[in-house]
Amino acid sequence: MALRVTALHKSFAGAHALRGVDLTIEPGEVHALLGHNGAGKSTLIKALGGAFAPDSGEIQVAERTYAGLTPRQSIAAGIAIIFQHLSLVDSLSVVDNIFLGQEVARAGVVSRRAQRERASALLERLGAHCRVDDRVGSLPMGQRQLVEIAKAMSRNPVVLILDEPTAALSAHEVATLEATVRRLKEQGLAICYVTHLLGEVERLADRMTVLRDGRVHSSTSLAGKTRADIIAAIAEPPTALAPRAPIHEADPPQLRLEGLTGMGVGPIDLEVRPGEIVGLFGLIGSGRTRTLELTYGRRRRGGRVIVGGRPVDRATPRAGLRAGLALVPGDRTGQGLFSSLSALDNALLPAQGTLSRFGLRRRGAELAAFERMSAELSVQPASPAAPARSFSGGNQQKILLGRWINGVLPTTVLMLDEPTQGVDVQARHEIYRVVRAIASERRTAVLFASTDPEEVVALADRCLVMREGRIVDELAGDAITEEALLDSIHHLPTSEKDVR
């Protein structure tokens, strides 16, 4: 046994992220960790990385038991985590990155030769092609990732955790990475492999553990398992949500994109009717986010964006907003939230102009609008003056949603990018409820992008599958199931790797 997690519990702000997770990984085993957004995968990984102490439970690494880890203890214990965001310094060479902070020194002087020898041995062990003197910033993504793995391996870890490692890689790079994973497995390393992609599970993994709502849903060996078995193990029964109001086919579309192009995306043609919820489903890099950004005016675009029959001529968020478009970006901390400003400012910033009279803010009207918004979205706590950063991820997301659906702005087309990323399960269901309700009651057209098939099933009336910046498939109504969605990206004429 290399890593054993026993009955791990963790809650944030009263929301349970982990409710008793058990996980055992043996040396020489590739263990796939699967589950939907909010199922607890990233919380588990962060607990192993020492980002926070678990509330209860044990973490056992190579026969030593810990009640909780600090980042230093985690590394010292032998846990190496490769996050999607690599911790490399672009301006430094490969060897300098590998030994950053743990330089090999003799009498206080860095021994460059010893470092270079050890670095090239590590790179060879991983099957990486880059040279030790290459500048990391000039390397392709796949090689950078191998450098990150080499850096982790230089500390002789017991277990290597890869968090969706292929998300940003090209087809060829995926093959290289998979070969590296097999090599390390043969060398006896325990590997935990987090992914959405079933092909990778089939090709690499010996066992898999599926998390659901912070618990282990199933944990089985993959020997003799078929694709259908895996899908059946992952798929969740659909959650009971209020029925949707009908969408009238005769209604003219509220949003129409005609030959939308830009940033390697398109041409894209699509229509969203009033009250309809349309999902853009695809892997990372398939162009979902860019489609939303181009529509909103965040980036320069070609083609036409027509809202409520009127073309939006200028490609700026201001022009989009005025036309009735709104976007909740996927990068909550970078593009959405003003972390040090109050919840009220966050929720009402674009609405303050509308609420003002003679150019003066009206505090009373703002507070009333905030109260309405926080009641409708059940924001907890409903304190307008608290800074946004003091809220949990789910409540931050509700505040961002409230920025557009507070009843003050004329939002007729709501766009959501990964609406429930980093959000706990309860908040996720509340967000689904609210989005469905505003589509049904206010006839708002909703267009959302997601990599999570369960989300598409829960939200979408119609789903457009994206690949390489284009829409390649369409599913509607009862035909939208997790099986069908996973099929649509896995069983395409070309191999799965070309999807990126």
Place this chain on the structure above:
Amino acid sequence: MSTPQSIRRLGRYPLLPVVVLMAVGFQIATGSFVDHENLVGIASDSATLAMVAVPSALLVISGYLDLSVGSTWALGAVAAGWWASSHHGSLVGCALVAVAAGLAVGAVNGLLCCGLGLSPFIVTLGSLTAVRGLAQQLAPLPLTGFSTSFAWLGGSSTAGIPTPVILAVIVVLVAGFVLLATPVGRHIYAIGVSREAAYLSGVRVRTVPFVIFLLTGASAGLAGAIKASVLGAVQSGTSGLGFELSVLTAVLVGGVALSGGSGSLFGVVLGVAFLGILQNGLTLMGVPTFWQQVAQGVALMVAAGLAYLGPRLEALTAVRPPAVQPPTAPEGEQLSTATVMTSQP
């Protein structure tokens, strides 16, 4: 508002008790500090600083910076002095040319920083040098012999309050009003916290700071004219020299974060008062100028220390409502893990 809350609110301004204690201390030490005449003197000396520190603070809150105000001051002084000495200039004409010169500098700074997105530090460092050179080229010799109406700008007073002080109060009130009572005020903070999020929220992320650059330039030009009027002469090489440092010191001592997105005008006014009182009190006590400089510098460093300690002290003393939970930003946690992974010895 209950008393404890208003006290806590004042607790956000650790400078306030410091300023009060300083005034008391100087009064005890010199016996003449709180004389009416001396206080009016402090106010009029501080007026030009306040006038420029306020728009500069707005600039810093929105995530920008203007280092060129000292040179803009000189250009404004030269423009006003030139008009006052050669055109038998009316007061309005003098003020207008000074403001126009400041607007021009602000426009260039603003276009480069907001329009092209260049680094405000670099751009305004450049204009600090270039505008000083321009002022000296335009007026290589000292300008004197100003019209009597120009002297009114710095020398007159209404109801015992000097005109520069009245102008400074107007600037503070208008800016404070904009910051607190209008949507644009919120936009200024929002741009400073996250320009990208502000842009996606439909805020005019270029126009708003551009206008503040204009206002900063205009106020620096006018401040230069006021000082020229007080002194009755302009020396383009030394006029307003180092003024940008006083402005930044006042802004930062006043609690505005250099990283943008936070700060208040009340704090900035306190910062201005602090510098004015410090200088005046030390002068009254006969402390040499160089030691005064040391005191100013140390005060800035102490303010930086307070900015570090402040939130930690507040966290210790503040009574949190139980429902507000500590931050649980998952991205932050991921980042911290990654950072620690790289910084392992």
